[in-house]
Amino acid sequence: MLIPLILSGGSGTRLWPISRKNLPKQFLALSSDQTLFQQTVTRAQQLPDASAPIVVAADEHRFLVAEQLQELRVEGASILLEPIARNTAPAIAVGAMQAMSRDPDATLLVLPADHLIGDDNLFAEAVSRARPLAEDGWLVTFGIRPDRPETGFGYIQRGETLRQDTFQVRRFVEKPNADVAQSYVESGEFDWNSGMFLFHARRFLEELGQYAPEMLAAAQKAYDKANADLDFIRLDAASFSESPSNSIDYAVMERTTRAAVVPVSCGWSDIGSWDALWLAADKDHHGNRLEGDIIALDTSNSLVRSHPRHLVATIGLDNVVVVTTPDATLVARRDASQDVKKIVDALKSAGRTEHDLHRVVRRPWGSYDSLENGDRFQVKRIVVKSGAALSLQMHHHRAEHWIVVKGVAEVTCDDKVFLLAENQSTYLPLGSKHRLRNPGKVPVELIEVQSGSYLGEDDIVRFDDVYGRA
Structure with missing residues (x-):
């Protein structure tokens, strides 16, 4: 075998x-x-x-x-x-x-x-x-x-x-x-x-x-x-x-x-660097690998990659790497791309999170995108896959509002269980036991507005979870 x-x-x-x-x-x-x-x-x-x-x-x-x-x-x-x-x-x-x-x-x-x-x-x-x-x-x-x-x-x-x-x-x-x-x-x-x-x-x-x-x-x-x-x-x-x-x-x-x-x-x-990816990729007649919404003028032998709904424009560049994500941008010489791990080390030393998580974070039930945050508030776009459910959870330091923009969500809040359709919303008080489930066949999308004194992802107490995280 x-x-x-x-x-x-x-x-x-x-x-x-x-x-x-x-x-x-x-x-x-x-x-x-x-x-x-x-x-x-x-x-x-x-x-x-x-x-x-x-x-x-x-x-x-x-x-x-x-x-x-x-x-x-x-x-x-x-x-x-x-x-x-x-x-x-x-x-x-x-x-x-x-x-x-x-x-x-x-x-x-x-x-x-x-x-x-x-x-x-x-x-x-x-x-x-x-x-x-x-x-x-x-x-x-x-x-x-x-x-x-x-x-x-x-x-x-x-x-x-x-x-x-x-x-x-x-x-x-x-x-x-x-x-x-x-x-x-x-x-x-x-x-x-x-x-x-x-x-x-x-x-x-x-x-x-x-x-x-x-x-x-x-x-x-x-x-x-x-x-x-x-x-x-x-x-x-x-x-x-x-x-x-x-x-x-x-x-x-x-x-x-x-x-x-x-x-x-x-x-x-082994795709061990951006330069290695450039070497392995198909390139245009200028030697460029362009991915996403790119305008490249007088640019050659380069790898340029943008994320959705974001234009990257380059002028007069040769042998460079330009890579954008919603929360970070890398600009480097191609021959220095092996040293990108030094940036990761610097992010770790500074106590930042960009080396660890993307702005869009995947979870077994779907994903969330942190759209905006400030003092005592955060706004997320949450997508829950068909048949999936978040854990039954509680937060010590924040309350939440959920506004459904696509699909139908089943909401548990303490002893109440009810459905929310598109354009409907609900308020989840601080300390309440709550859960979100998608009972339908299409993904549920909602906007979550958090408010409170602490909004970290570790402020979660899980009581029950189908993915074994409780």
């Missing part, structure tokens, strides 16, 4: 301001109508003999994963929730354990959720070449044939030939400087380290036990003590936190004697 293991724990700092902690890049549609996560799942599902995927994700992204799998109509997927980030090796370990619960002889295809692949057929052919190696007990990684010297990737040097166009790994190399990267490309012996792998789940756990026994023990304990929560599997937090934090490369691949590499040229990119 071939089981795709999708690693989706990234925090998304390098594509700020579009990608943020609450909505990282794997859940964004950056190159097609599907998100990067959905493209990864679809690509894996199209492989021969592929079964339902296993996804390892951060707890805060669990509803994004579930919703995007549902949009693809993927059935039978397992979603493992990491209580804390511990890098790729422990995540793959618990994924391997879940795979073996389905099939003791499962073959695991490990795929990061946030990579872009231009040619799915060439990728599938590389997986086909790798499978006989996995059957022979090799831990296979996929090396990307480099088309330029790149200092942002690690490299793999090919060694002895094993089968047709497959090789034993001679060595892994850290991100080199420009001159060394140029020599690697010219030698023809090196591939980029893609972070994608294929091996028997059992073999990986055997190698992990040999080279990182403490990690294996902590992962096994966290998996054995996991709890089911709705459609999710929650790993035991205390046990998982005992695991060392390490990548699969450092923990296993650079130490094992059974590492193999399958080279492939499939239009791969």
